[in-house]
Amino acid sequence: xxxxxxxxxxxxxxxxxxxxxxxxxxxxxxxxxxxxxxxxxxxxxxxxxxxxxxxxxxxxxxxxxxxxxxxxxxxxxxxxxxxxxxxxxxxxxxxxxxxxxxxxxxxxxxxxxxxxxxxxxxxxxxxxxxxxxxxxxxxxxxxxxxxxxxxxxxxxxxxxxxxxxxxxxxxxxxxxxxxxxxxxxxxxxxxxxxxxxxxxxxxxxxxxxxxxxxxxxxxxxxxxxxxxxxxxxxxxxxxxxxxxxxxxxxxxxxxxxxxxx
Amino acid sequence: xxxxxxxxxxxxxxxxxxxxxxxxxxxxxxxxxxxxxxxxxxxxxxxxxxxxxxxxxxxxxxxxxxxxxxxxxxxxxxxxxxxxxxxxxxxxxxxxxxxxxxxxxxxxxxxxxxxxxxxxxxxxxxxxxxxxxxxxxxxxxxxxxxxxxxxxxxxxxxxxxxxxxxxxxxxxxxxxxxxxxxxxxxxxxxxxxxxxxxxxxxxxxxxxxxxxx
Numbered sequence: 001x002x003x004x005x006x007x008x009x010x011x012x013x014x015x016x017x018x019x020x021x022x023x024x025x026x027x028x029x030x031x032x033x034x035x036x037x038x039x040x041x042x043x044x045x046x047x048x049x050x051x052x053x054x055x056x057x058x059x060x061x062x063x064x065x066x067x068x069x070x071x072x073x074x075x076x077x078x079x080x081x082x083x084x085x086x087x088x089x090x091x092x093x094x095x096x097x098x099x100x101x102x103x104x105x106x107x108x109x110x111x112x113x114x115x116x117x118x119x120x121x122x123x124x125x126x127x128x129x130x131x132x133x134x135x136x137x138x139x140x141x142x143x144x145x146x147x148x149x150x151x152x153x154x155x156x157x158x159x160x161x162x163x164x165x166x167x168x169x170x171x172x173x174x175x176x177x178x179x180x181x182x183x184x185x186x187x188x189x190x191x192x193x194x195x196x197x198x199x200x201x202x203x204x205x206x207x208x209x210x211x212x213x214x215x216x217x218x219x220x221x222x223x224x225x226x227x228x229x230x231x232x233x234x235x236x237x238x239x240x241x242x243x244x245x246x247x248x249x250x251x252x253x254x255x256x257x258x259x260x261x
Numbered sequence: 262x263x264x265x266x267x268x269x270x271x272x273x274x275x276x277x278x279x280x281x282x283x284x285x286x287x288x289x290x291x292x293x294x295x296x297x298x299x300x301x302x303x304x305x306x307x308x309x310x311x312x313x314x315x316x317x318x319x320x321x322x323x324x325x326x327x328x329x330x331x332x333x334x335x336x337x338x339x340x341x342x343x344x345x346x347x348x349x350x351x352x353x354x355x356x357x358x359x360x361x362x363x364x365x366x367x368x369x370x371x372x373x374x375x376x377x378x379x380x381x382x383x384x385x386x387x388x389x390x391x392x393x394x395x396x397x398x399x400x401x402x403x404x405x406x407x408x409x410x411x412x413x414x415x416x417x418x419x420x421x422x423x424x425x426x427x428x429x430x431x432x433x434x435x436x437x438x439x440x441x442x443x444x445x446x447x448x449x450x451x452x453x454x455x456x457x458x459x460x461x462x463x464x465x466x467x468x469x470x471x472x473x474x
Contacts, residue, residue: 057380079384082381085380087380087381089376095374095377095396097395139473
């Protein structure tokens with residue numbers, strides 16, 4: 001479907017080992033303009049490491065990453081490339097000493113060198129998009145997990161990045177807080193944001209993913225449309241994993257339906 | 262005791278000011294050295310962090326009086342006056358201890374803060390100045406107030422190289438009047454009052470700059 005759209009991100013043959021543990025073994029894919037790709041797979045598969053290799057928080061041992069044709073992995077000023085790659089972390093990683101507004105504004109000031117008033121205006125606009133503008137003056141410690149994650153998303157979108165990487169954005173959240181974050185991500189998806197999302201939220205994937213990739217033991221075992229991956233996966237490993245996820249999902253729904261249990 | 266105070270209050274006050282000057286300069290120097298050393302240990306390269314650790318161990322492992330004498334008598338090429346030598350010794354000594362406090366504060370700012378700062382495009386230096394240090398400074402205050410409580414007392418060793426600070430003057434008055442106990446009790450009270458005031462001020466500062474945690 002996206003054949004004509006420009007490649008935003010190209011990941012070429014990424015390898016990474018921690019000591020003798022080979023975490024990534026030659027991962028390649030690309031993400032085109034406004035595409036949403038979902039990566040899923042068991043814990044320890046290398047999903048987080050893959051995202052961290054893409055923005056060089058963890059430099060890969062081998063392989064290359066390109067952002068709109070420019071090398072990220074060999075960039076002289078890697079921070080300039082990172083400013084164009086948003087990242088949303090599993091544990092939010094909000095700046096604890098700053099209000100929600102300043103969490104979003106600080107990179108606009110420090111990295112984009114915007115004047116204070118302009119940074120503030122854009123930060124408020126980003127908070128509005130995640131429905132957090134009323135919480136602008138609150139500190140992270142005063143926010144719920146879902147609210148923190150929405151501020152973290154605002155922090156990423158305010159930089160107007162070419163792509164946003166999401167590292168299991170809902171897996172550290174209490175079940176009742178997951179939907180508010182997913183809703184914001186759905187909004188972004190519909191606005192045409194290019195996204196690479198590590199998640200086990202299958203409903204989200206079904207709704208907006210252009211492609212799903214199953215990562216296991218450092219390799220992409222299978223990839224395809226959500227339709228194909230979720231209904232008729234080829235690999236036994238994917239089938240077994242999906243069954244497990246669905247069981248967990250079911251249990252979560254039951255818990256939500258019977259509060260206090 | 263009151264007659265002593267009445268007779269020598271100006272003499273003691275001048276001594277107290279010298280002691281406070283030594284404390285202020287020593288603390289400020291130690292603050293600068295402490296942060297430089299702590300940053301080198303946590304974020305510096307291998308060489309920088311090794312040097313930082315060596316400095317800390319050398320200072321913490323030797324008596325302060327040895328450091329003071331080494332600087333005053335051992336470095337005549339510097340041509341330091343007594344007061345300058347005492348300031349330098351206090352600063353270098355305090356720096357090693359402050360480095361320890363600041364290092365713990367830096368390490369208490371978790372790795373995820375650096376990740377987030379880098380992920381929005383900050384350089385490592387920007388991340389340190391805008392994200393890591395503001396948090397570490399706040400976290401360091403309670404431990405740092407220990408140093409504020411220690412250093413004014415340690416300034417008294419400057420009397421050993423003849424700096425005319427509070428304790429030096431106390432020994433003089435004690436010898437002259439033979440009212441040893443009274444003199445030292447009075448001087449002790451002066452130290453106590455200053456240190457209590459200083460730590461109270463820091464408590465207030467800490468409350469003011471604290472963010473919800």
